[in-house]
Amino acid sequence: MRVVHDAGAMPFDQWVMLAFPLAGIALTLWLWKTAERRLWWKLAAGFALFLGLLTVALPYADHDRVQARAIAGEVTTVEGPINGHRRWTERSFAGSSRGVGVTTFDRYKETTYEYFYIGDTPFTFIVGGYPSHASFTNAADPPVAIADGMWARAKFFRDDWYNDERRITWLELAPAPPAGARPIFPASVPRAPPAKAGSNLPPDFAAFWEGFAAAVGRGDAAAVRPLVAFPFHFDSHELGADEFGSLWMSLFAAPLRPCIAAAAPVREGDRYVIFCAGYGYYFAKTASGWKLAEFLADGEAMQ
Numbered sequence: 361m362r363v364v365h366d367a368g369a370m371p372f373d374q375w376v377m378l379a380f381p382l383a384g385i386a387l388t389l390w391l392w393k394t395a396e397r398r399l400w401w402k403l404a405a406g407f408a409l410f411l412g413l414l415t416v417a418l419p420y421a422d423h424d425r426v427q428a429r430a431i432a433g434e435v436t437t438v439e440g441p442i443n444g445h446r447r448w449t450e451r452s453f454a455g456s457s458r459g460v461g462v463t464t465f466d467r468y469k470e471t472t473y474e475y476f477y478i479g480d481t482p483f484t485f486i487v488g489g490y491p492s493h494a495s496f497t498n499a500a501d502p503p504v505a506i507a508d509g510m511w512a513r514a515k516f517f518r519d520d521w522y523n524d525e526r527r528i529t530w531l532e533l534a535p536a537p538p539a540g541a542r543p544i545f546p547a548s549v550p551r552a553p554p555a556k557a558g559s560n561l562p563p564d565f566a567a568f569w570e571g572f573a574a575a576v577g578r579g580d581a582a583a584v585r586p587l588v589a590f591p592f593h594f595d596s597h598e599l600g601a602d603e604f605g606s607l608w609m610s611l612f613a614a615p616l617r618p619c620i621a622a623a624a625p626v627r628e629g630d631r632y633v634i635f636c637a638g639y640g641y642y643f644a645k646t647a648s649g650w651k652l653a654e655f656l657a658d659g660e661a662m663q
Contacts, residue, residue, distance in 0.1 A: 384408025440479025
């Protein structure tokens with residue numbers, strides 16, 4: 361396997377950002393000598409301090425903290441196949457600027473996200489979205505090639521600075537499982553209990569569930585597709601039936617199928633829900649019968 365990221369051996373590489381606070385200090389000194397009013401150099405000094413904190417101090421503190429966790433071994437290891445991989449860019453409005461005359465220019469911000477499972481453990485992050493480069497966010501140019509079916513071993517920790525997001529401190533990749541490789545599942549990843557015999561389900565939903573669970577268990581995407589209500593809301597997008605392929609790779613990845621097939625549906629109002637790997641699959645009765653209608657992250661289960 362090829363190591364593509366090792367936080368423990370990564371030096372802090374953002375010293376070039378010192379140029380910004382140093383420029384602020386130079387401006388402060390110039391104003392201190394030339395400005396008639398003290399207010400100007402004091403404002404410049406405050407701005408230089410702010411730049412120093414934002415561009416150097418915060419990234420260095422983040423790098424030092426992540427690297428310390430990696431070196432101390434205060435991480436969780438997961439190993440298995442990559443599945444459900446997605447990388448996409450979203451464009452959002454960032455304001456308007458007025459040009460010459462009455463011309464107005466709209467400004468937009470582009471944010472790139474990446475998402476994948478290793479085994480049944482999900483990872484999602486904004487590419488280059490942390491103050492430092494200590495944890496893996498695949499921000500290199502070109503990015504590390506990641507694809508479904510590859511084998512990965514990762515070490516990560518839940519970062520309480522960033523809403524308990526999983527931050528990868530070590531990542532190894534191989535195009536296929538090495539000889540003798542076996543999945544490693546972190547103990548913290550919840551798994552649904554097996555369905556109890558004689559579950560008290562109404563006959564129509566019981567019949568639907570039997571077919572749905574069996575189709576998922578045997579990996580029959582064609583049989584699952586008509587059991588999903590479209591359009592289906594997923595990752596801030598409305599997916600049509602023609603986009604079921606991406607839905608299948610994400611919601612029904614191979615490591616999740618045994619959990620889904622063995623889950624015991626629980627009634628919530630007029631719907632039923634199951635939980636697997638920290639996510640909820642919600643089923644509702646539509647005009648054409650029971651369907652998978654919604655998919656949501658379960659915050660408590662993912663802790």
